[in-house]
Amino acid sequence: MSEADRPGARRPGGRTARTRAAVVRATLDELAERGFTDMTVEGVAARSGVHRTTVYRRWGGVPELVADALGAAADDDWRPADTGDVEEDLRRIALDVVHGFTTAPDRAVPAAAISAAFHADRAAEALRGFFAERHRRCAEVVARGVERGQLPVGTDPAEVVRTAVAPIYYRLFVSREPVDAGTAARAAAAAVAAARAGALPAQG
């Protein structure tokens, strides 16, 4: 559900949608090439063929551009794998996170989104929405685990997901320590162990 697709928008298709697409694409490219800190509205405008003023009017600044790009990137059909084992499913989710921030071609985008959320409320809201949706999708993995009897009834699905990925983000952006596949596996194992022990109940 992007801005230009909204039913209430005055000019749903046509020029408005084209400029937005061009700017979003340019934002992603600039982000990958120069990074969030060195990125500039001027550069995005030049690359997209849209005038600076238009970008300032419709978005407002770099953090908002990143927020919109995140929203566009979130409109994917990503789904967690279903291997039949909760811990394996969670490990794959955690591995996706590690790859998304270390080896993925557009790895600068999610990091920039987290950084942008410090600078603009709109970016923070976009981030909140993005992760709410991710938690929703990943919760199915935990729900399946409960159905299979691998996790106790009453386990909070989203909390298990948070526990499984939080250490990765913590190392990446807080303690600034290296992350690898082992980090992901360990975090997933810890989340499952905690859930099995009943330490992650709903409504806690």
Place this chain on the structure above:
Amino acid sequence: MSEADRPGARRPGGRTARTRAAVVRATLDELAERGFTDMTVEGVAARSGVHRTTVYRRWGGVPELVADALGAAADDDWRPADTGDVEEDLRRIALDVVHGFTTAPDRAVPAAAISAAFHADRAAEALRGFFAERHRRCAEVVARGVERGQLPVGTDPAEVVRTAVAPIYYRLFVSREPVDAGTAARAAAAAVAAARAGALPAQG
């Protein structure tokens, strides 16, 4: 071990140290008053009575100022409590984190440090050093728990600490969800449960 105290520094005491102290103090004040995003070198210079040029020369920019302020703030004598129970000790550590980012008078400082690390390598290094030291101090809590037989031998102390605090940082700065005392208690309980299950071994 701050810059001005270093044995190799050319001018250990005197004007250099005074300027640095004034600038660090001004940085903390500006941070609390205007926040990281709206903070400016101009403001810090004016408040400290030091010229803009000097600040640019010795630090380089806002992120470096924040990094130095973090370094100064890290020179405290904070120690985790010793209640005789690992989970209670960890819960108190987690509670300190929650308070430090939500209700503490200088709560803007640590958040700014995390944000600054996205913008300057020097800030990222300062952050890394800060958390390495924190992990070191908090590891004692886990070590005591192992000695008491509350946690299995071979548990990785730092990893338990990371697991206990990571969900808080995750909610604060990644998923942008609210945090409270319950968040801290839950995270500490999950960390202990995972450690008890042997999911957080050393050298993993």
Place this chain on the structure above:
DNA sequence: AGACTAACGCGACTGGAGTGGCCTTAGCGG
């Protein structure tokens, strides 16, 4: 005490971010 030099103060300058007014274009309606 006096020279030496690192560090600071100062003002001028540059470049780019961000804004406002005005005109043009393109999509939508009748």
Place this chain on the structure above:
DNA sequence: CCGCTAAGGCCACTCCAGTCGCGTTAGTCT
């Protein structure tokens, strides 16, 4: 097919972050 209006283009302007060169001050060392 033709007006209507939202959105974009264009240009000029302001303002502030950051830099440079030079003069001055204050520790340090003999």
